[in-house]
Amino acid sequence: MSIILSDISKNFGSFAALHNINLEVPEGELVALLGPSGCGKTTLLRIIAGLEHTDQGSVIINGENKTSQNVSQRGIGFVFQHYALFRHMTVFENVAFGLRVKPRHTRPSNEIIKKKVHALLDLVQLDWLHDRYPDQLSGGQRQRIALARALAVEPSVLLLDEPFGALDASVRKDLRLWLRNLHHDLNVTSIFVTHDQEEAMEVASQVVVLNHGHIEQQGSPSEIYDNPTNAFVSRFIGQTNVFDLDEHDNEWLRNVGIINANSTGRIAHVRPHDILIEKSESHQDATATLKDWQHLGALIRLELVKNDHHASKSLFAEMPKEQFKALALKIGDVVKLKIRHAHWFH
Amino acid sequence: MNTHTIPHTSAKDTVVRQQHALQDPKWVRWSLIAIALGFITLFICLPLGLVIYQALSKGIEAYWTALTQADTLAAIRLTLLVAIVTVPLNTLFGITAAWAITRFEFKGKSFLTTLIDLPFSVSPVISGFIFVLLFGAEGWFGKLLATYDIKIIFSAPGIILATLFVTFPFVARQLIPLMQEMGHQEEEAALSLGASGWKTFYSVTLPNIKWALLYGVLLCNARAMGEFGAVSVVSGHIRGLTNTLPLNVEVNYNDYDVVGAFASASILAGLAIVTLVLKTLLEWKQASR
Numbered sequence: 001m002s003i004i005l006s007d008i009s010k011n012f013g014s015f016a017a018l019h020n021i022n023l024e025v026p027e028g029e030l031v032a033l034l035g036p037s038g039c040g041k042t043t044l045l046r047i048i049a050g051l052e053h054t055d056q057g058s059v060i061i062n063g064e065n066k067t068s069q070n071v072s073q074r075g076i077g078f079v080f081q082h083y084a085l086f087r088h089m090t091v092f093e094n095v096a097f098g099l100r101v102k103p104r105h106t107r108p109s110n111e112i113i114k115k116k117v118h119a120l121l122d123l124v125q126l127d128w129l130h131d132r133y134p135d136q137l138s139g140g141q142r143q144r145i146a147l148a149r150a151l152a153v154e155p156s157v158l159l160l161d162e163p164f165g166a167l168d169a170s171v172r173k174d175l176r177l178w179l180r181n182l183h184h185d186l187n188v189t190s191i192f193v194t195h196d197q198e199e200a201m202e203v204a205s206q207v208v209v210l211n212h213g214h215i216e217q218q219g220s221p222s223e224i225y226d227n228p229t230n231a232f233v234s235r236f237i238g239q240t241n242v243f244d245l246d247e248h249d250n251e252w253l254r255n256v257g258i259i260n261a262n263s264t265g266r267i268a269h270v271r272p273h274d275i276l277i278e279k280s281e282s283h284q285d286a287t288a289t290l291k292d293w294q295h296l297g298a299l300i301r302l303e304l305v306k307n308d309h310h311a312s313k314s315l316f317a318e319m320p321k322e323q324f325k326a327l328a329l330k331i332g333d334v335v336k337l338k339i340r341h342a343h344w345f346h
Numbered sequence: 347m348n349t350h351t352i353p354h355t356s357a358k359d360t361v362v363r364q365q366h367a368l369q370d371p372k373w374v375r376w377s378l379i380a381i382a383l384g385f386i387t388l389f390i391c392l393p394l395g396l397v398i399y400q401a402l403s404k405g406i407e408a409y410w411t412a413l414t415q416a417d418t419l420a421a422i423r424l425t426l427l428v429a430i431v432t433v434p435l436n437t438l439f440g441i442t443a444a445w446a447i448t449r450f451e452f453k454g455k456s457f458l459t460t461l462i463d464l465p466f467s468v469s470p471v472i473s474g475f476i477f478v479l480l481f482g483a484e485g486w487f488g489k490l491l492a493t494y495d496i497k498i499i500f501s502a503p504g505i506i507l508a509t510l511f512v513t514f515p516f517v518a519r520q521l522i523p524l525m526q527e528m529g530h531q532e533e534e535a536a537l538s539l540g541a542s543g544w545k546t547f548y549s550v551t552l553p554n555i556k557w558a559l560l561y562g563v564l565l566c567n568a569r570a571m572g573e574f575g576a577v578s579v580v581s582g583h584i585r586g587l588t589n590t591l592p593l594n595v596e597v598n599y600n601d602y603d604v605v606g607a608f609a610s611a612s613i614l615a616g617l618a619i620v621t622l623v624l625k626t627l628l629e630w631k632q633a634s635r
Contacts, residue, residue: 084535
């Protein structure tokens with residue numbers, strides 16, 4: 001079911017959490033709301049759910065205006081960062097809750113509830129825990145139960161608030177992939193909130209970048225990574241080196257190839273993998289010195305210091321491990337840089 | 347639940363560690379224990395024993411006769427009536443207040459929180475006096491009440507009002523910290539699953555607060571039955587009509603009816619013991635949750 005948000009604004013006292021948000025989520029997508037803490041992403045999610053009211057604007061789910069409807073009537077599934085399982089109920093009762101509270105004429109029989117709950121627990125692969133209480137489960141298990149509980153009412157939209165935020169790094173990695181696959185199978189329109197760009201890129205089919213209550217950019221993960229529309233998005237998504245032209249020697253910039261026919265602004269953002277490195281024969285034509293390097297698994301990250309007249313920050317470049325070995329660089333060696341691509345901002 | 351258990355175990359750990367750090371010499375430990383035990387014996391066990399001793403000083407028959415006097419029975423009835431009316435009302439009030447304070451943001455919230463504690467900080471005699479000033483013959487509403495022949499002061503309604511006022515913080519005080527700590531995500535989850543507000547309260551909130559609620563009700567009941575100061579001001583001490591059990595103790599004692607006074611007192615003492623036992627059980631239940 002599609003979600004359309006039009007012109008949504010929300011203030012908390014004098015603090016404007018969201019201004020004039022317009023967003024369209026097509027049916028079946030898995031969308032990430034991504035942004036730094038305090039950017040309004042959770043508020044936006046809670047507004048879609050009906051847990052928070054808007055000051056202005058409307059929420060339209062599947063063509064129906066839901067702005068003034070209560071959370072209990074919206075037909076959404078909500079998964080909380082800290083799971084919010086009912087601690088006095090067993091796993092089974094937690095998942096059955098949404099079915100048991102239905103009005104009498106639409107409430108399924110006990111038989112059907114039982115069948116359905118076990119099917120959902122099978123789906124999250126935790127049926128063997130059905131008679132446990134939430135405090136007997138691990139964080140990852142709790143979050144999967146919370147998801148099963150939300151799915152029990154067959155929501156038209158699934159909303160997840162930092163679903164992996166409270167989990168260990170390794171569990172988080174597994175659950176990300178699992179959520180992506182689950183979404184693929186169920187195909188329910190889903191929105192999840194995260195502050196972790198890696199998570200957003202890995203899980204979502206669409207990423208919405210928020211900052212200070214505004215949408216900065218919306219697009220597929222590769223669109224956002226390859227064509228950031230502004231400096232904030234470029235810096236927030238992945239690593240980037242920032243070159244302010246006023247703070248550098250023109251000659252140095254020309255040597256490394258930043259300034260060319262495509263230069264259109266004052267500030268250039270360069271991804272670490274867009275910096276090519278050659279070993280330099282002499283100090284004369286060297287543009288940087290290797291200060292340090294770190295092992296990131298398949299990649300090596302090199303910390304470089306520019307050889308120009310301005311006192312300056314370090315640059316970061318990345319290259320595959322094999323290439324680094326072939327170059328046989330040592331700390332203190334001088335190198336030549338070639339920048340093959342930069343994003344320009346004003 | 348996780349958030350409950352983790353601080354628990356770590357608190358135990360620190361206690362164990364502190365015992366090593368705080369290992370005082372033996373004589374200090376023993377004399378501190380002796381002083382504490384001495385105080386408890388002198389000020390709690392001895393008086394309690396004396397109440398029972400005095401009540402039975404003229405034999406069990408005299409005790410029984412004192413208890414079954416018409417005035418004493420009337421006092422028991424009135425005390426029960428006061429408790430039956432005030433405890434449910436204050437339970438309702440306590441839940442409402444705790445809900446409002448922990449679930450909504452509004453102006454004057456901290457003022458309301460302070461106000462709930464007011465009956466604890468005001469002398470009970472003044473609490474009683476407020477009602478005399480309001481509803482007494484010379485009070486603000488005195489003339490109005492007199493024209494409709496409604497009696498509040500020197501009758502049961504006044505006693506109930508005074509008791510309500512004195513006992514109203516008990517339930518709210520128990521619930522507010524618990525509900526603050528719990529947060530409202532479970533309730534939000536229930537609502538998002540389609541539960542109505544009432545259903546959410548009944549099947550999610552109430553099971554989480556039930557032990558604290560019972561604890562508050564118990565304390566409220568103990569105070570409602572045992573209140574003296576406020577009730578004394580509004581009751582007028584009319585025998586067989588407006589004497590509650592605590593007032594009956596005083597009236598009998600002033601009449602040199604020692605057995606009668608201590609017989610009534612023994613009921614209150616028994617109530618106190620039952621309350622203590624239930625309180626310990628509830629605390630244990632709450633901690634093991």
